[in-house]
Amino acid sequence: MGRVKPEGPAAHASTSGRLEEINNRLEELSARGRELGELTKSVPAERSQARRSAELVEIASLRAEAAADAAMRACQRAAAAHDRAAALHDYLAATGVGDPERHRERARDHRSLAENDRSTAHRMQENNLVRRSKSLRRA
Numbered sequence: 001m002g003r004v005k006p007e008g009p010a011a012h013a014s015t016s017g018r019l020e021e022i023n024n025r026l027e028e029l030s031a032r033g034r035e036l037g038e039l040t041k042s043v044p045a046e047r048s049q050a051r052r053s054a055e056l057v058e059i060a061s062l063r064a065e066a067a068a069d070a071a072m073r074a075c076q077r078a079a080a081a082h083d084r085a086a087a088l089h090d091y092l093a094a095t096g097v098g099d100p101e102r103h104r105e106r107a108r109d110h111r112s113l114a115e116n117d118r119s120t121a122h123r124m125q126e127n128n129l130v131r132r133s134k135s136l137r138r139a
Contacts, residue, residue, distance in 0.1 A: 075121035082114035
């Protein structure tokens with residue numbers, strides 16, 4: 001027997017948790033980068049090691065930003081998929097295929113999920129812009 005996938009808003013509860021993890025990690029990496037940047041200026045004997053660490057933090061930051069962008073795009077694609085599913089359920093309800101009331105209920109659920117995904121993508125986009133503007137100010 002296959003795994004049952006959750007329906008409705010509960011299906012997306014793990015997405016927001018993962019997005020929070022990504023945002024927290026980006027903040028940690030930014031703070032560590034600033035810390036290492038200060039270290040390279042103040043401790044001459046350890047400059048090369050600190051410089052290498054700063055480079056690794058920069059690489060990790062770039063990868064984390066790419067992951068955040070990919071997650072944002074995934075939310076946008078998920079919203080579009082929910083919109084298509086809602087339209088299909090509306091069509092099935094209108095043509096009398098299956099249980100029309102159930103199709104209308106599923107269409108409402110999909111529209112709600114689509115709106116949640118769009119909202120999440122928008123918040124992620126704003127967070128990315130804020131984070132990038134902070135990075136530019138530091139540079």
